[in-house]
Amino acid sequence: MRVAVTGGTGFVGSHLVPALLAAGHELRVVGRGVRRGALPDDLALSFGDVQTGEGLEEAFSGAEVVVHLVAVIRERGRRTYAAVNADGTETVVRAARAAGARRLVHLSALGADPDPAFPYLASKWQGEAFVRGGGLEWVIVRSSVIFGPGDGFFRQLARAVRLPQPVIVVPGDGTALFQPIAIADVVRCLVASATDPERSGQTYEIGGPEQVSLETLFRLIASVTEADWLLASPKRFVHVPLELLRPLALLMDALMPNPLVTASQLDLLGRPNITTRDAVVRAFGFSPVPLAGNLEYLRPRHPILDALAEA
Numbered sequence: 420m421r422v423a424v425t426g427g428t429g430f431v432g433s434h435l436v437p438a439l440l441a442a443g444h445e446l447r448v449v450g451r452g453v454r455r456g457a458l459p460d461d462l463a464l465s466f467g468d469v470q471t472g473e474g475l476e477e478a479f480s481g482a483e484v485v486v487h488l489v490a491v492i493r494e495r496g497r498r499t500y501a502a503v504n505a506d507g508t509e510t511v512v513r514a515a516r517a518a519g520a521r522r523l524v525h526l527s528a529l530g531a532d533p534d535p536a537f538p539y540l541a542s543k544w545q546g547e548a549f550v551r552g553g554g555l556e557w558v559i560v561r562s563s564v565i566f567g568p569g570d571g572f573f574r575q576l577a578r579a580v581r582l583p584q585p586v587i588v589v590p591g592d593g594t595a596l597f598q599p600i601a602i603a604d605v606v607r608c609l610v611a612s613a614t615d616p617e618r619s620g621q622t623y624e625i626g627g628p629e630q631v632s633l634e635t636l637f638r639l640i641a642s643v644t645e646a647d648w649l650l651a652s653p654k655r656f657v658h659v660p661l662e663l664l665r666p667l668a669l670l671m672d673a674l675m676p677n678p679l680v681t682a683s684q685l686d687l688l689g690r691p692n693i694t695t696r697d698a699v700v701r702a703f704g705f706s707p708v709p710l711a712g713n714l715e716y717l718r719p720r721h722p723i724l725d726a727l728a729e730a
């Protein structure tokens with residue numbers, strides 16, 4: 420099958436593209452040419468920008484399925500949630516239709532909702548609406564937070580754990596639960612969504628087998644990143660209300676190229692990010708892997724190499 424993937428150079432794309440190639444599909448990886456991510460060296464990139472629409476129709480030509488992965492989690496200048504995640508998705512849908520694609524698979528996020536208090540989730544919800552109304556076969560996969568080599572969220576938590584500090588600040592009261600899912604399992608769900616004709620018109624929610632708090636995530640990460648001091652006493656964790664952390668997050672966002680957290684991400688940390696524990700088994704027929712035993716990629720390699728990767 421001929422498949423075009425937008426955002427193929429990003430975290431999810433860098434895992435999905437090799438999986439689709441290995442399954443024998445013909446791939447068109449669409450990107451702005453800013454980076455190649457972890458893509459195989461011999462794979463050509465087709466230019467396409469979802470904000471301007473430039474190159475998209477040409478990049479999609481001949482593709483039966485378009486898998487749309489582009490989104491921003493941090494707003495920078497004109498790269499706003501509305502412009503990339505919402506309007507960019509509408510632009511992709513239009514270009515896919517004009518290019519003659521049959522199906523569009525859209526990776527969305529658990530909690531996608533029109534509530535403007537959570538602008539990232541509202542933009543994902545708006546993107547979903549464009550996909551459903553776009554006149555193509557569609558499949559929407561709403562994922563919980565994803566872990567695996569190259570991820571953003573877990574590497575940021577690992578970075579926070581490794582900071583030289585007497586305590587770990589846990590944003591919020593600790594009641595919000597997350598249901599992390601491994602990248603390999605997300606890829607299985609996306610491949611099935613792209614290739615199974617029976618799945619048209621479905622919105623799937625996916626998450627891993629565990630529902631855990633942020634503090635539990637910190638503990639699991641500490642256990643693989645040699646931050647044993649953290650595990651010694653529960654008093655090492657200090658829960659701080661989100662409102663008190665917001666000024667610091669705003670400052671980090673304004674001043675740092677790679678802040679630990681932005682204000683918008685901070686709000687998401689206080690919001691549950693879960694679905695049913697058996698969501699993947701019921702929708703896709705396999706059991707996703709747990710966190711335990713699968714966070715080894717976060718283990719520090721070398722202080723200089725790790726600092727460069729995080730810069």
Ligand SMILES: NC(=O)c1ccc[n+]([C@@H]2O[C@H](COP(=O)([O-])OP(=O)(O)OC[C@H]3O[C@@H](n4cnc5c(N)ncnc54)[C@H](OP(=O)(O)O)[C@@H]3O)[C@@H](O)[C@H]2O)c1
Nearest residue numbers: 426428429430431451453454468469470488489490564565
């Ligand atoms: N990661 C998670 O935990 C998670 C959880 C739930 C849902 N999701 C969803 O999964 C999808 C993929 O996330 P990810 O973690 O892989 O993100 P990512 O690593 O940040 O990758 C984003 C991709 O979008 C591309 N991109 C950005 N702006 C673009 C533009 N204007 N035109 C064309 N391409 C553009 C980037 O390419 P260049 O910058 O190289 O051009 C990159 O390939 C997103 O829709 C996200 O909402 C992710």
